[in-house]
Amino acid sequence: MAEIHLSRDVLSALQEVMEGEYSALLDTFLADSESRLQQLHNAQSPAQIIEAAHSFKGSSSNLGALRLAELCCLLERQAKDNPLGDVQPLIADIAGEFALVRPLYEAERQRSVTES
Numbered sequence: 001m002a003e004i005h006l007s008r009d010v011l012s013a014l015q016e017v018m019e020g021e022y023s024a025l026l027d028t029f030l031a032d033s034e035s036r037l038q039q040l041h042n043a044q045s046p047a048q049i050i051e052a053a054h055s056f057k058g059s060s061s062n063l064g065a066l067r068l069a070e071l072c073c074l075l076e077r078q079a080k081d082n083p084l085g086d087v088q089p090l091i092a093d094i095a096g097e098f099a100l101v102r103p104l105y106e107a108e109r110q111r112s113v114t115e116s
Helices: 008-044 044-064 066-081 088-115
Strands: none
Touching: 008 044, 008 088, 044 066, 066 088
């Protein structure tokens, strides 16, 4: 189940590269993700949605949250192709996916701290 949401290969590679800073990277991603979600919920224009979705897509992809990145990509495309369309259901899907991956990242952070 977790493999659908997080790439273990990406996380392993990041842990190897980041070494002692790995848990800080995970913390930064979680805090940044919360901020991106707020930006999506508070966006007043398609441009704001596109910007937040693009940024969220990149960080999610870099940290192995593949499904989250995919949803952000869909939102970015939808906001570009149909700026007047209702994007709220997709933003809700992104929030739901983040709610699923957040505890997985928190467990990963705990595991990495315990191993150090």
